[in-house]
Amino acid sequence: xxxxxxxxxxxxxxxxxxxxxxxxxxxxxxxxxxxxxxxxxxxxxxxxxxxxxxxxxxxxxxxxxxxxxxxxxxxxxxxx
Amino acid sequence: xxxxxxxxxxxxxxxxxxxxxxxxxxxxxxxxxxxxxxxxxxxxxxxxxxxxxxxxxxxxxxxxxxxxxxxxxxxxxxxxxxxxxxxxxxxxxxxxxxxxxxxxxxxxxxxxxxxxxxxxxxxxxxxxxxxxxxxxxxxxxxxxxxxxxxxxxxxxxxxxxxxxxxxxxxxxxxxxxxxxxxxxxxxxxxxxxxxxxxxxxxxxxxxxxxxxxxxxxxxxxxxxxxxxxxxxxxxxxxxxxxxxxxxxxxxxxxxxxxxxxxxxxxxxxxxxxxxxxxxxxxxxxxxxxxxxxxxxxxxxxxxxxxxxxxxxxxxxxxxxxxxxxxxxxxxxxxxxxxxxxxxxxxxxxxxxxxxxxxxxxxxxxxxxxxxxxxxxxxxxxxxxxxxxxxxxxxxxxxxxxxxxxxxxxxxxxxxxxxxxxxxxxxxxxxxxxxxxxxxxxxxxxxxxxxxxxxxxxxxxxxxxxxxxxxxxxxxxxxxxxxxxxxxxxxxxxxxxxxxxxxxx
Numbered sequence: 356x357x358x359x360x361x362x363x364x365x366x367x368x369x370x371x372x373x374x375x376x377x378x379x380x381x382x383x384x385x386x387x388x389x390x391x392x393x394x395x396x397x398x399x400x401x402x403x404x405x406x407x408x409x410x411x412x413x414x415x416x417x418x419x420x421x422x423x424x425x426x427x428x429x430x431x432x433x434x435x
Numbered sequence: 436x437x438x439x440x441x442x443x444x445x446x447x448x449x450x451x452x453x454x455x456x457x458x459x460x461x462x463x464x465x466x467x468x469x470x471x472x473x474x475x476x477x478x479x480x481x482x483x484x485x486x487x488x489x490x491x492x493x494x495x496x497x498x499x500x501x502x503x504x505x506x507x508x509x510x511x512x513x514x515x516x517x518x519x520x521x522x523x524x525x526x527x528x529x530x531x532x533x534x535x536x537x538x539x540x541x542x543x544x545x546x547x548x549x550x551x552x553x554x555x556x557x558x559x560x561x562x563x564x565x566x567x568x569x570x571x572x573x574x575x576x577x578x579x580x581x582x583x584x585x586x587x588x589x590x591x592x593x594x595x596x597x598x599x600x601x602x603x604x605x606x607x608x609x610x611x612x613x614x615x616x617x618x619x620x621x622x623x624x625x626x627x628x629x630x631x632x633x634x635x636x637x638x639x640x641x642x643x644x645x646x647x648x649x650x651x652x653x654x655x656x657x658x659x660x661x662x663x664x665x666x667x668x669x670x671x672x673x674x675x676x677x678x679x680x681x682x683x684x685x686x687x688x689x690x691x692x693x694x695x696x697x698x699x700x701x702x703x704x705x706x707x708x709x710x711x712x713x714x715x716x717x718x719x720x721x722x723x724x725x726x727x728x729x730x731x732x733x734x735x736x737x738x739x740x741x742x743x744x745x746x747x748x749x750x751x752x753x754x755x756x757x758x759x760x761x762x763x764x765x766x767x768x769x770x771x772x773x774x775x776x777x778x779x780x781x782x783x784x785x786x787x788x789x790x791x792x793x794x795x796x797x798x799x800x801x802x803x804x805x806x807x808x809x810x811x812x813x814x815x816x817x818x819x820x821x822x823x824x825x826x827x828x829x830x831x832x833x834x835x836x837x838x839x840x841x842x843x844x845x846x847x848x849x850x851x852x853x854x855x856x857x858x859x860x861x862x863x864x865x866x867x868x869x870x871x872x873x874x875x876x877x878x879x880x881x882x883x884x885x886x887x888x889x890x891x892x893x894x895x896x897x898x899x900x901x902x903x904x905x906x907x908x909x910x911x912x913x914x915x916x917x918x919x920x921x922x923x924x925x926x927x928x929x930x931x932x933x934x935x936x937x938x939x
Contacts, residue, residue: 373901390664410667410697
């Protein structure tokens with residue numbers, strides 16, 4: 356799970372090098388991530404972690420923090 | 436004869452006064468309410484002495500912003516919408532270029548508007564302008580203004596990215612917009628039963644495709660909250676809740692839905708027509724849409740803002756397979772396309788040429804920028820007999836045997852990214868201004884649809900990225916940053932873009 360978290364942190368930092376993703380818990384509500392970012396993230400997660408995030412999982416709750424996103428990707432990778 | 440876009444609105448408000456026109460969230464406007472508000476804004480502006488001049492609209496996306504647009508036109512002025520999320524440095528450039536004396540703002544943006552230190556004019560609050568009761572005198576005044584306007588008067592200026600870092604103000608007149616709205620609606624078969632979900636922002640020209648048919652026919656437009664485009668299932672639920680039957684959307688907005696296998700969970704139930712625009716629709720994504728909505732009519736649209744929105748269309752009339760290219764098709768009625776080769780002769784069948792556009796859709800040119808205007812709006816080299824202005828798009832295409840045009844590529848470094856037209860040169864021009872930057876080069880990774888910024892200098896990536904966020908539009912921000920020790924150069928000293936492309 357830590358490996359997933361590190362990979363996701365790298366992806367997020369690549370999109371917004373100026374944001375502290377370890378502490379930010381309102382990425383959507385505070386408009387830090389926009390729709391371009393979400394699209395880009397989901398594509399990268401698919402490419403690099405081989406995890407497909409389906410539409411029903413793309414809800415604000417799963418993208419508001421690094422923690423929530425890590426949990427989602429971890430659960431989805433576990434299902435395979 | 437329709438000579439003013441307000442004719443559409445005033446007529447519809449008479450025939451269908453109580454029909455819902457524009458809806459966003461809890462806020463709804465019938466045609467009558469919408470028109471009355473337009474007239475109040477128009478009368479207030481005219482009363483303050485504004486006439487035949489650009490009015491900056493600095494508002495969040497909402498039906499109120501459309502009222503401000505048409506209210507500005509009612510006062511005999513033309514509207515200049517700006518993105519409320521635009522950094523103030525860019526707004527300054529637009530203010531300078533438009534020489535506008537007045538800004539209309541809403542409560543949400545009033546403070547930001549008042550803090551624009553380089554702006555010496557007046558900032559007006561929409562709600563104040565809208566509060567005045569209309570008198571008989573006001574209506575007389577508005578009638579006179581409208582009677583004295585002609586259809587070649589400007590209606591709006593849209594600012595787009597320019598190579599030198601200075602935005603270009605594309606100026607369109609009533610006649611171009613009327614021509615576009617009529618020919619587009621006819622070709623797409625739009626009418627009073629159309630229910631649109633407006634995706635396009637209001638600070639470019641793409642909104643014309645849903646907003647103008649709405650006032651022409653008395654149709655209905657739901658404005659989609661921007662946040663919904665992050666959450667595809669909720670987005671489709673929105674379409675179904677409002678029985679939306681027509682989408683005129685950017686390809687990038689449609690692929691958000693298809694790329695996430697949304698159709699396994701939910702499908703749009705009422706959508707019968709989809710017109711897509713902005714970039715090439717990736718075949719893989721298009722196939723998903725076609726399979727999910729087999730009864731839906733899909734239309735590919737192409738055209739630059741300089742020709743009032745779109746100028747070519749192609750109704751997809753077959754199942755698209757891997758490797759197929761969706762053509763950009765043919766020009767709309769009353770529009771002409773010629774493909775010019777570098778020697779200014781016409782390309783023959785299957786030969787590449789630059790798309791040049793003739794007709795009423797060709798706009799008035801770039802505001803306060805005669806030199807740039809004469810570069811792109813030129814006299815037709817194929818016509819030696821009289822002055823015929825055509826617009827050179829800088830896009831390359833070829834015409835196939837069936838008469839359809841196929842898009843090939845951009846001629847220069849202008850790219851399409853996230854549905855927006857971007858000059859890489861404009862990003863570089865802004866980066867070059869940053870302290871601690873020695874050299875930079877922006878390269879577009881087409882395969883991954885990413886803008887990569889390479890730079891040499893003392894500034895750290897973190898700092899640079901935070902700084903650019905205050906200078907560039909969100910869609911122009913580089914997706915990835917690479918700090919280099921030295922910039923690779925070609926033998927004749929130019930930045931070596933091809934070498935950089937091997938370095939991301």
